[in-house]
Amino acid sequence: MIEILNVCKTYGTGNRALRDINITIQDGEFVFIMGRSGSGKSTLLRLLIKEEEPTSGEIIVNDTDLQDMRRRHIPRYRRRLGMVFQDFRLLKDRNVFENVAFAQRVVGTPQKTIRESVPEMLKLVGLSAKYKSLPQHLSGGEQQRVAIARALINRPEVLLADEPTGNLDHQNAAEIMNLLWDINQRGTTVVVVTHSQEIVEQMGGRVITLERGRIISDEIKDGQSHED
Amino acid sequence: MRISVLWYCLKQGIKNICRNIWFSLASIATISACVFLFCLFFSIIANVQFMVKNMESTVGITVLFEEDLSEADIQALGDVIQERSEVKEMIYVSPKEAWESFQKDYFAGHEELAEGFSEDNPLAGSASYEIHLHDISTQNVLVAYLQGLEGVRQVNYSNMIVAGFGGFNRMISLLSLVIIGVLLLVAMFLISNTISVAAAFRKKESQIMRLIGATNFMIRAPFIVEGVLIGLIGAGIPLAGIYVLYTRSVTYLMEKFQILSGIFMFLPMDAIFPTMIAVAMCLGVGIGFFGSIFTVRKYLRV
Numbered sequence: 310m311i312e313i314l315n316v317c318k319t320y321g322t323g324n325r326a327l328r329d330i331n332i333t334i335q336d337g338e339f340v341f342i343m344g345r346s347g348s349g350k351s352t353l354l355r356l357l358i359k360e361e362e363p364t365s366g367e368i369i370v371n372d373t374d375l376q377d378m379r380r381r382h383i384p385r386y387r388r389r390l391g392m393v394f395q396d397f398r399l400l401k402d403r404n405v406f407e408n409v410a411f412a413q414r415v416v417g418t419p420q421k422t423i424r425e426s427v428p429e430m431l432k433l434v435g436l437s438a439k440y441k442s443l444p445q446h447l448s449g450g451e452q453q454r455v456a457i458a459r460a461l462i463n464r465p466e467v468l469l470a471d472e473p474t475g476n477l478d479h480q481n482a483a484e485i486m487n488l489l490w491d492i493n494q495r496g497t498t499v500v501v502v503t504h505s506q507e508i509v510e511q512m513g514g515r516v517i518t519l520e521r522g523r524i525i526s527d528e529i530k531d532g533q534s535h536e537d
Numbered sequence: 538m539r540i541s542v543l544w545y546c547l548k549q550g551i552k553n554i555c556r557n558i559w560f561s562l563a564s565i566a567t568i569s570a571c572v573f574l575f576c577l578f579f580s581i582i583a584n585v586q587f588m589v590k591n592m593e594s595t596v597g598i599t600v601l602f603e604e605d606l607s608e609a610d611i612q613a614l615g616d617v618i619q620e621r622s623e624v625k626e627m628i629y630v631s632p633k634e635a636w637e638s639f640q641k642d643y644f645a646g647h648e649e650l651a652e653g654f655s656e657d658n659p660l661a662g663s664a665s666y667e668i669h670l671h672d673i674s675t676q677n678v679l680v681a682y683l684q685g686l687e688g689v690r691q692v693n694y695s696n697m698i699v700a701g702f703g704g705f706n707r708m709i710s711l712l713s714l715v716i717i718g719v720l721l722l723v724a725m726f727l728i729s730n731t732i733s734v735a736a737a738f739r740k741k742e743s744q745i746m747r748l749i750g751a752t753n754f755m756i757r758a759p760f761i762v763e764g765v766l767i768g769l770i771g772a773g774i775p776l777a778g779i780y781v782l783y784t785r786s787v788t789y790l791m792e793k794f795q796i797l798s799g800i801f802m803f804l805p806m807d808a809i810f811p812t813m814i815a816v817a818m819c820l821g822v823g824i825g826f827f828g829s830i831f832t833v834r835k836y837l838r839v
Contacts, residue, residue, distance in 0.1 A: 358748065381752075388750030398745050415751035417542045463750070 310336055311357070311467065311498070316366030318352055318522075326352040328522040330366070334500065336466075339493040341509050342502045344519035350502045353519070354471050357500075358390060359383050371466055388416055391460030391468040391497075395475035397452045399444040399459075405431065406440040409458045416463060430458045434488060450481030457488060467498045474508060486512055542755070550762030553735040560731040561767055567727045568771025568824055571720035572817045576779040578713030579816070583809050585706045589673055591802055597669045598680060599693040604662030606688050611664050614688055618666065621682065623675040628667040635663045721824065728767060728828030732760050736833060757833040761826065768825025772817045779813070780806065 311334040318327040327349045334340050344350045355361040356368060359375055368375045371389070378386060399408050406427055413423045431437045434454040444452050453473060460468060470489060474482035486501075486508055493499040503509065509516050513532020518525050554561045600618070602611050612629075619627055630638070670676055676694060683692045736743070739759075746756050787803045794801065 384747075384750045384752045386750070387748060390750075392748050398741065400742055400745070411745070412749045414541070414545050415746050415749055415755050417539045417755070419539065420541050459749075 310334065310369075310371060311500075312367070312369040313353075313356075314367040314369070316356065316363045316368060318349075318356065318361065319364045326522050327356075327363070330522075330524060332517060332524070332527070334498060336371075336498055337493070337496055339490065339499045339512075339514050340501070341512070341514060341516040342500060342519065343504065343506075343509060343516055345504060347521075348519040349522040350504075350519055351471060352522075354469055354500075354502055357469060358387060358392065384416075388463050389466050391457075391463070391465035393453070393456050393460050393468065393470040393473045395472035397444070397449075397456045397476075399452055399455055401444055404441050404443055405436060405447070405455050408444065408455050409462055412459045412462045418463075426462060427458075430462050433461070434458045448481065449477045450484055453477065453481070453485050454488065457485070457492070461492065461497070465497065467500065468492060470499065470501045472503055473501060474503065474505060482508060483511070542758075546755075546758040546762050549759030550766055553739070553759060553763040554766060556738060557731060557734050560727075560734050561763075564724070564728045564731045564767045565771045565774070567720065567724040568768055568821050569774045571717060571724050571824070572772045572821050573775035573778060574713065574720060575717050575820060576775055576813055576817055578709060578717070579813055580779065580783055580809060581709050582706065582713070584804055585709065587804050588802060589706065597667045598676065598683065600666045600668065600683055600689055601691040601693070602662075602664055603688050603690050606664075608664065610688060614686065615666055617686075618668065618683065621679060623670050623672070623679045625669045625671045627669075630665045630667055632663050635665065724771075724824045725828045728764055728825060729832045731767065732764055732829045732832040735760055735763060757830075760833045761829045764825035764829025765822055766825070768821040768823070768828075769818070771825070772821025776814060776817050780810065 311332070313330050313332040316327055316330040317325070319325045330349075330353065342350050342353060352361065356363055356375075357370070359378065363376075370386075373386060375386075400411060403411065409427045409430055410423045413426065418426075428437065428440070431440055434457055436451060436454050436458065439447065439451065444455065447455070453476075457468075457473075468489070473489065474485055477485060482505075489499050489501065490512065509530065511533045513530045515527070516530050517527045602614065606614075608631075615627060615629060618624060668679070670679065680692055680694050683689055743756050784806050787806075790801070791803070
């Protein structure tokens with residue numbers, strides 16, 4: 310469970326990015342965080358991955374209070390989260406297999422486990438046939454699938470996706486959202502940050518809307534392709 | 538630590554070197570120059586010290602006394618000299634021993650020539666002490682003291698050799714310290730530069746690693762491995778060069794200047810190489826390790 314309690318964030322420049330935010334996300338939920346540019350959604354994600362510290366308030370992720378967390382424990386905490394970005398952030402000099410395996414190599418997973426788990430994950434995201442391809446030879450949608458596979462390979466409890474469809478056309482965006490939905494159905498909590506009204510309307514589910522650093526709505530919406 | 542982690546860091550370190558091959562080569566060249574000069578000066582200093590030590594055991598001060606001094610007086614003076622801290626050992630050479638030694642040196646094969654002196658020792662007034670020192674650099678102090686002693690007629694010593702070797706050793710030590718110091722700084726700067734370039738090149742990768750949950754160690758280790766490998770190569774090349782150069786030079790000098798073999802005795806390579814390898818490797822790896830660790834601490838943080 311993710312609990313964000315009375316969180317405020319003011320940057321050094323005086324910019325108040327978040328004001329008194331209270332959100333509770335249950336295990337296995339699929340949540341959209343919506344808002345325009347500058348509404349504070351990315352700041353919220355940065356607080357969740359402990360790239361930033363809140364000015365006040367508390368964030369608790371699966372019973373771990375981020376405030377009390379020591380610096381040296383941050384890497385271990387981040388392994389419990391999966392991150393997906395708008396720009397995919399893939400390594401261009403490595404093929405699909407190596408990009409996914411990278412997430413396991415850097416946390417010291419044995420080679421034998423990597424050889425078993427990466428093909429499984431590529432199968433899940435539908436890229437088994439392209440394991441040898443370099444990212445630049447894939448479509449945007451395929452690249453995002455690789456990024457999702459990399460985010461999931463270490464079996465995180467929560468998947469955080471920052472504008473995952475921002476660089477994709479309508480068809481690819483829909484496929485990626487369906488993939489995220491499938492992942493959620495397997496038990497992973499999924500938090501998607503987006504500014505796309507269209508995607509939210511299509512998918513439906515819990516939608517938290519931010520504006521100028523405040524929550525202006527937290528509601529369940531009916532979707533066209535999935536019903537909660 | 539898992540083998541896979543070690544292997545990963547080693548592989549990435551090697552990849553980093555290959556990616557920035559020109560920067561890496563510049564760093565290797567500077568470290569090589571630094572280590573080469575160190576080895577060169579180390580060899581010279583070790584050999585000069587060896588020669589000086591050799592001299593300390595072979596070259597001595599000879600103190601001759603006034604002819605009217607009795608043997609008891611000479612013994613008493615000997616006791617006073619023995620008290621000096623510079624003195625390592627003293628050998629009393631009686632007039633009889635002096636004459637016997639002289640005969641051996643100068644009448645060898647023509648003993649009959651010395652027979653005319655059989656009843657009369659021409660070196661009767663030549664009782665002396667042969668003094669060996671702990672440290673040859675203290676020779677001048679002791680000589681001045683001995684010359685000031687009442688009853689001492691003459692003090693024989695080799696001033697030029699001592700002054701020459703002592704001064705040469707000091708000059709070489711100082712020069713090597715200055716040059717190695719400057720090169721050390723240049724090498725550190727260059728390696729830091731190489732690592733900065735590698736870190737900038739892999740910035741995106743490091744950012745991804747951070748977000749995936751890699752520890753500081755995992756993010757930094759490949760760069761430190763890179764620095765250490767550069768240091769190792771940078772130390773290995775001059776060590777090989779010095780090995781060949783030293784053995785050939787010593788052989789050449791011993792052949793060409795056989796006449797000076799009494800003074801110039803060189804240490805065999807086996808005697809200095811183990812220490813030289815250890816120190817040179819520490820120097821190379823140290824430059825690589827510290828140069829890279831300071832840089833990655835600055836650039837790569839979780």
